[in-house]
Amino acid sequence: MPHRHGEQWLSKIAQVGVHRRAELFYQQLDGLLVLRNTVRGELLAESQKHQAVKILRQVPSIGPLRAALLLALMQTPHRFRSKRQLWTYSGLAVVTHDSAQHRYVDGQLQRSKKPQQIRGLNQNHNHAMKEIFKSAALNASRCAGPLQDFYARLLAKGMKPDMARLTLARKIAAITLALWKKGGSFDVEQLKSQAA
Numbered sequence: 551m552p553h554r555h556g557e558q559w560l561s562k563i564a565q566v567g568v569h570r571r572a573e574l575f576y577q578q579l580d581g582l583l584v585l586r587n588t589v590r591g592e593l594l595a596e597s598q599k600h601q602a603v604k605i606l607r608q609v610p611s612i613g614p615l616r617a618a619l620l621l622a623l624m625q626t627p628h629r630f631r632s633k634r635q636l637w638t639y640s641g642l643a644v645v646t647h648d649s650a651q652h653r654y655v656d657g658q659l660q661r662s663k664k665p666q667q668i669r670g671l672n673q674n675h676n677h678a679m680k681e682i683f684k685s686a687a688l689n690a691s692r693c694a695g696p697l698q699d700f701y702a703r704l705l706a707k708g709m710k711p712d713m714a715r716l717t718l719a720r721k722i723a724a725i726t727l728a729l730w731k732k733g734g735s736f737d738v739e740q741l742k743s744q745a746a
Contacts, residue, residue: 556580593618608736609726610697611690616682620726623679627730633720636727640683641675642720671716687719696738697722 556576563569597603597618606617630636637643653662690697697718704714729736 590615593622597621602730605729605733606726608729609686609722610695610736611686611693611722612726616686619678619682623676623682624730627727630727633724633727636723637720638672639676639679640723641671641673641677641680642683642716642723643672643675645670645672683719683723684715686722687715690718690722691715 556579560569560572560576563572594614597614600621602621603614603617606612606620607614612620624630630639634643651662652659654660687697687701691701691714692698700721701714701718704717705711709717725736
């Protein structure tokens with residue numbers, strides 16, 4: 551199975567040595583693509599043996615591959631006491647910084663009125679988990695359904711699109727954890743009941 555753009559790019563390379571190296575790289579890529587498809591099929595087949603996959607697939611935008619990856623990476627939902635621990639593990643936790651909570655004013659110690667500064671998302675996390683939830687949020691924001699409606703409500707409130715997608719990713723993570731822990735089925739009311 552040759553790479554679909556391989557011949558086109560190879561025809562643009564004039565130098566003999568460079569051309570040969572590019573041919574070898576395309577052969578290597580073709581072999582990896584075959585291996586990737588084989589492994590993906592085996593992963594999906596193995597994941598179907600677990601009851602948790604059926605529960606995870608109920609969440610909109612969590613398809614068979616994302617469900618299999620979540621099962622492989624998390625193994626059990628009971629690793630996380632709360633959704634906030636899952637957010638931290640997945641790189642969706644907001645990091646704040648406060649240099650001084652108190653200061654001296656006229657010789658008296660007073661609490662600073664300066665608010666904490668938001669520094670972004672936590673850096674120490676599982677990158678694959680972050681990719682799963684952020685890609686699920688991106689997919690949900692584009693496809694019609696209850697999650698897209700939730701996203702649209704966030705935008706209507708004046709939230710920036712990237713922050714709305716982060717909130718949606720956190721919501722998907724929270725619902726996924728709650729469903730997996732308790733069983734049951736996905737309900738649109740969960741979009742209202744859980745804070746993200």
